[in-house]
Amino acid sequence: xxxxxxxxxxRGLALRIGGRTLCNALDLDVDAGQCVAVIGPxxxxxxxxxxxxxxxxxxxxxxxxxxxxxxxxxxxxERARIRGWVSQDSFDPFPASAxxxxxxxxHPYLSQFMWESAADVDCARAALARxxxxxLAARDVRTLSGGxxxxxxxxxxxxxxxxxxxxxxxxxxxxxxxxxxxxxxLTELARAEGKAIVMALHELHLAVRYADxxxxxxxxxxxxxPAGEMLTAARxxxxxxxxxxxxxxxxxxxxxxx
Amino acid sequence: xxxxxxxxxxxxxxxxxxALASGSVAISVPTVVRALGGxxxxxxxxxxRELRLPRALAAFAVGGLLAFAGALLQVLLRxxxxxxxxxxxSGGAAVAALSAMLWGLAAAVxxxxxxxxxxxxxxxxGLSRAGGTQSPWTxxxxxxxxxxxxxxxxxxxxxxxxxxxxxxVKGMLFWLIGDLSFAATSLLPWCVLAVAGGVGLxxxxxxxxxxxxxxxxxxxxVAVPRVTLLLHALAALxxxxxxxxxxxxxxxxxxxxxxxxxxxxxxxxxxxxxAVLAGGALLVLADTLARTLVAPLQxxxxxxxxxxxxxxxxxxxxxxxxxx
Numbered sequence: 125x126x127x128x129x130x131x132x133x134x135r136g137l138a139l140r141i142g143g144r145t146l147c148n149a150l151d152l153d154v155d156a157g158q159c160v161a162v163i164g165p166x167x168x169x170x171x172x173x174x175x176x177x178x179x180x181x182x183x184x185x186x187x188x189x190x191x192x193x194x195x196x197x198x199x200x201x202e203r204a205r206i207r208g209w210v211s212q213d214s215f216d217p218f219p220a221s222a223x224x225x226x227x228x229x230x231h232p233y234l235s236q237f238m239w240e241s242a243a244d245v246d247c248a249r250a251a252l253a254r255x256x257x258x259x260l261a262a263r264d265v266r267t268l269s270g271g272x273x274x275x276x277x278x279x280x281x282x283x284x285x286x287x288x289x290x291x292x293x294x295x296x297x298x299x300x301x302x303x304x305x306x307x308x309x310l311t312e313l314a315r316a317e318g319k320a321i322v323m324a325l326h327e328l329h330l331a332v333r334y335a336d337x338x339x340x341x342x343x344x345x346x347x348x349x350p351a352g353e354m355l356t357a358a359r360x361x362x363x364x365x366x367x368x369x370x371x372x373x374x375x376x377x378x379x380x381x382x
Numbered sequence: 383x384x385x386x387x388x389x390x391x392x393x394x395x396x397x398x399x400x401a402l403a404s405g406s407v408a409i410s411v412p413t414v415v416r417a418l419g420g421x422x423x424x425x426x427x428x429x430x431r432e433l434r435l436p437r438a439l440a441a442f443a444v445g446g447l448l449a450f451a452g453a454l455l456q457v458l459l460r461x462x463x464x465x466x467x468x469x470x471x472s473g474g475a476a477v478a479a480l481s482a483m484l485w486g487l488a489a490a491v492x493x494x495x496x497x498x499x500x501x502x503x504x505x506x507x508g509l510s511r512a513g514g515t516q517s518p519w520t521x522x523x524x525x526x527x528x529x530x531x532x533x534x535x536x537x538x539x540x541x542x543x544x545x546x547x548x549x550x551v552k553g554m555l556f557w558l559i560g561d562l563s564f565a566a567t568s569l570l571p572w573c574v575l576a577v578a579g580g581v582g583l584x585x586x587x588x589x590x591x592x593x594x595x596x597x598x599x600x601x602x603x604v605a606v607p608r609v610t611l612l613l614h615a616l617a618a619l620x621x622x623x624x625x626x627x628x629x630x631x632x633x634x635x636x637x638x639x640x641x642x643x644x645x646x647x648x649x650x651x652x653x654x655x656x657a658v659l660a661g662g663a664l665l666v667l668a669d670t671l672a673r674t675l676v677a678p679l680q681x682x683x684x685x686x687x688x689x690x691x692x693x694x695x696x697x698x699x700x701x702x703x704x705x706x
Binding site: 175178179180200207209211215220224225229234239 | 456457460461584587590591593597598601602603604605643644647648649651
């Protein structure tokens, strides 16, 4: 809507699940081109936070806005043209080719009886190519490996052309080479086209490499700050409850158990 | 895509012609076509237009409805093994219809079946939501509630059969297995098929997305609560109409959508019309066999659908298994 509004902003966001409080009052702004990593131990609420930001579940309190417009004022289809979401695991009980999966990303742009146009197919094929799975277009996704399916899911997200990409562990099932290739592709796209990324991550070296800001969930509350301040041995040791020390330098810096 | 649907339409037309040509009096195909237009000997025209055509059309509509309902429920429950009866709908219809038979209310059998089917649906939906509104109508809750309610109906059916006089038991069993001998003249299944099929087709792309999970569908812009409610209503209405006309014919709703999916894939814009045509064709052929195989004796068509469909389905399954 407004050029100066952040792609995503939330104020006073509170998350509760099964009577447990995961976070009390999270304030977060994500600007165009920015990448935010959500980190924290198992069960701290990373998936819940990503799903809440995607509008899949209502927050216990607080507000969420896309491009300055409160979520409640956006119709389902409008939301689908603004934000895309990739779940932790793909779920395909029925046969579907990789191209069909990617084409599903065009759903919010097609009216009731419309079929996908040649331009939609091109968009889906280009998205598959971006993640190196173009040659798998005709394959049934249920016959692909976990990593290949993961890249097809990311391609479907890109085919949706969202301005806000919400990713729940986008690199699960990916080998180190494909982790870097996939996140390079996503962050380059975000910078080039002014998209914003919020992603839950387990690998701390990927947070170091790609995140501008970090949201740390410790199981009872959230803290947020610039990546450089949040990703230190002392803070991460406290967050994960296990001694962690820094290893490597620069972009290849990570944190390993002491 | 259109070619695939056209091929299924040709198969369906072929099935209808075979049904019109076969019977105690065999009629050649050109004669059938002329008789449909009202030309030829009066008896031939009467046999084709008044005896065989209504029954064949009823069979086609019922087969189409069952395949349609099965296709929807397989998506809604995210389970390729769901069938139109999985939520206990045939049990409700059966208890109501058999009760009507037992009390000698022949005219009330059809309306009773319809009311029974819809009542059972409402019971299943009501119970599966009774636990609270936190996660209404999740696929697993619905499925479990449906299975348990169906078991309850099964007990009542057994009770009705046990207390029924011997003379009535055969008629009741035919109804339970599925039988088209009394199906003749009813517009109900065709009206329901037209309306439900049309709405289903309008929601076909939503179904494609829903098949991969409700959360993904939400993020792709599908109004999931409204659309799933509508789809459940369509499936229930289609099944109720089919059960009302022909009793609970098994197998068509489970296997036809599944088999068609193996051939055409999971795009419901193609799958729905293809499954309706294939289900209709299958039931027309099955009913033709049911009334000619051991003529003049008539078999319940449900026996034939299972005997014809089981090997065909197993063949498809092993073939697709070998492919990948």
